[in-house]
């Protein structure tokens with residue numbers, strides 16, 4: 001793994017993965033981070049990495065929907081490994097406005113696959129990051145395994161399902177050395193405050209209503225982002241070509257329970273006096289259309305075959321996530337600001 005292309009490295013999981021990898025003694029290669037810098041991407045997340053590893057970390061602002069620019073990057077940096085995170089990732093946005101989801105998640109992935117196929121002799125591995133949402137909704141029982149049929153509900157999950165099928169087809173048809181991972185809901189530092197956990201943390205800190213969809217009894221399986229990063233690193237090094245690995249946190253929670261846990265943790269961290277007891281901020285709101293009831297991952301395959309395990313208990317993960325948002329209020333102000341976004345776009349514009 002000499003020249004590793006990361007797509008979407010300025011987003012939540014990509015940022016954490018890049019930071020994780022530069023801490024691994026057995027990663028000695030160069031990393032080329034390609035990101036379009038949508039509202040969800042912030043290259044400043046990696047400023048310290050850029051300074052510490054000037055010869056081993058490169059950022060290029062580019063859209064994965066631009067095949068010519070992408071091909072140029074593959075050739076200029078002699079890419080041998082791809083780890084593909086870039087996507088439009090928020091279900092609620094996909095319901096309001098699906099276009100970018102189709103473009104980035106489907107066409108963007110197709111572009112990457114085509115460029116990789118045309119350089120197959122150079123390519124050691126194409127790893128595709130996907131989601132458990134492709135499997136649709138579970139009832140009260142059962143788990144998603146790698147052989148669960150796809151039944152996506154939202155434009156987001158349908159676009160991810162489509163990209164998964166393309167990746168597998170490129171293995172079957174062209175023998176491209178692919179691996180895939182389908183993981184559950186991640187949480188941790190650098191997550192854009194539109195997803196449940198950072199939104200609830202920030203609203204609770206600011207004394208704003210905590211909007212819980214429907215009856216709050218939808219279940220998600222929560223995975224601390226560092227545990228996801230270690231799973232991807234295992235798969236990149238030891239995963240078998242053509243295989244899919246489900247990655248989960250063994251941590252199913254109803255949304256309402258999770259939100260109450262966050263409220264109590266923030267009360268403990270900051271004192272109740274600043275704002276009224278946070279649980280009182282919980283507000284049940286209209287349900288999300290097509291809202292999947294329950295996700296739960298059976299991660300036996302990656303545990304048995306690659307010896308991976310999630311290591312972070314939810315209480316610890318939530319506490320360190322709350323601490324991170326408390327210590328990084330500047331980051332929050334910046335990512336929420338339109339003016340900052342425009343400035344970032346100008347700073348990092350590349351031909």
Ligand code: NAD
Pocket residue numbers: 007008009010011012013014034035036037038039040041042062063064065084085086087088089090104108129130131132160183184185186187192
């Ligand atoms: P994110 O929205 O935080 O980040 C996405 C990144 O991709 C951003 O930096 C954005 O600028 C970049 N991007 C978007 N469109 C692009 C384009 N056309 N060209 C280049 N870059 C582009 O997402 P995330 O939460 O970090 O998710 C990363 C991956 O993991 C996605 O593929 C997502 O489907 C998958 N995933 C996420 C979760 C989760 O809980 N966050 C769970 C399962 C799977």
Ligand code: TYD
Pocket residue numbers: 091092185194195196197199211212213218219220255288
């Ligand atoms: P989200 O973080 O959007 O992830 P996903 O939809 O990919 O699972 O939402 C997690 C769960 O929280 C999901 O069941 C929807 C719910 N939710 C709320 O109840 N209120 C909110 O404001 C948000 C953003 C999500």
